[in-house]
Amino acid sequence: EAGVAQSPRYKIIEKRQSVAFWCNPISGHATLYWYQQILGQGPKLLIQFQNNGVVDDSQLPKDRFSAERLKGVDSTLKIQPAKLEDSAVYLCASSKTENQPQHFGDGTRLSIL
Amino acid sequence: DAKTTQPPSMDCAEGRAANLPCNHSTISGNEYVYWYRQIHSQGPQYIIHGLKNNETNEMASLIITEDRKSSTLILPHATLRDTAVYYCIVRADYGGATNKLIFGTGTLLAVQP
Numbered sequence: 415e416a417g418v419a420q421s422p423r424y425k426i427i428e429k430r431q432s433v434a435f436w437c438n439p440i441s442g443h444a445t446l447y448w449y450q451q452i453l454g455q456g457p458k459l460l461i462q463f464q465n466n467g468v469v470d471d472s473q474l475p476k477d478r479f480s481a482e483r484l485k486g487v488d489s490t491l492k493i494q495p496a497k498l499e500d501s502a503v504y505l506c507a508s509s510k511t512e513n514q515p516q517h518f519g520d521g522t523r524l525s526i527l
Numbered sequence: 528d529a530k531t532t533q534p535p536s537m538d539c540a541e542g543r544a545a546n547l548p549c550n551h552s553t554i555s556g557n558e559y560v561y562w563y564r565q566i567h568s569q570g571p572q573y574i575i576h577g578l579k580n581n582e583t584n585e586m587a588s589l590i591i592t593e594d595r596k597s598s599t600l601i602l603p604h605a606t607l608r609d610t611a612v613y614y615c616i617v618r619a620d621y622g623g624a625t626n627k628l629i630f631g632t633g634t635l636l637a638v639q640p
Contacts, residue, residue: 418570456614456630457571470627505570513620515561516628518570 415440418519420506426525432494435522439487439508445469447516448481448491449505457505463489464512493524501526530554531615536635539609545602547634549615552596558619560591561628562600564611571614571630574600605638612636 419438427433439446444465449457460479462470466486474481478497483489493500503523507516532550539545551560561576575582575589577598582589588601602609614633619626 454632456632457628458630459627462627507570512626515573515576516571517573520568520570 418506418508418517420504420519420522422522423520424523424525426527427496428527429498430495432492433496433524434493435491435504435506435524437489437491437506437519439489439506440517443508443510443517444486445509445512445514445516446483446489447507447509448489449507449518451503451505451521453502460491469512496524496526498526500524530617530629531631533613533615533631533634535632536637538637538639539602539605541607541638541640542604545605545609545636545638547600547602547613547615547636548597549600550597551615551617554595554617555619558617560589560595560598561616561618562587562589563614563616563628563630564609565614565633566608566611574613605636607638607640610636610638 421436446463448460450460451457460474461481463483466483481491503521505518505521507518509516559576559578562574563571565571574586575584577589591598612633612635614630616628
């Protein structure tokens with residue numbers, strides 16, 4: 415089966431600009447996650463969707479980050495405006511249900527100048 | 528905060544078994560032990576999980592002590608491609624925001640030729 419697809423693979427922007435990341439989960443997976451991984455640290459959950467509803471967005475900086483999964487399939491994560499501390503790898507993961515193992519994409523590496 | 532303790536790094540000779548320890552002394556009765564690994568520039572990869580019985584799959588074996596306060600991930604014949612950061616995570620398997628994966632900094636396993 416095809417894995418989790420993410421694009422772009424790399425993105426370089428200047429601070430205060432906006433950026434968007436796209437994720438297409440494994441077919442049939444109801445649960446979708448966005449993680450942020452800062453260099454040298456483990457991934458940190460930003461938001462979790464169950465179909466097109468938000469289950470957990472407690473760690474999402476809502477003043478600048480937003481995410482949507484309108485049709486319950488693919489998802490977009492946006493940052494506006496970007497700050498220097500947002501430099502990280504943004505990982506998308508999906509699972510069949512909340513209780514199944516998560517499968518990760520290879521992420522988008524974001525660099526803020 | 529992560530609820531597990533792992534050594535920051537380990538070495539293993541190619542072809543030998545790699546035994547990665549994890550301490551989870553505060554684990555609750557409904558929490559599973561999950562192992563993921565992350566190869567450089569890739570997303571985390573699910574390896575195995577268990578509750579209290581030992582588990583084995585095509586990738587690895589998971590040995591959980593009887594008191595469930597620690598576990599060991601065993602890669603029976605390590606290859607250079609097993610060089611990665613290995614994460615041990617405890618997670619409750621029921622629905623809702625409280626069953627998210629919380630990654631620590633993991634163990635960097637370096638397989639030596």
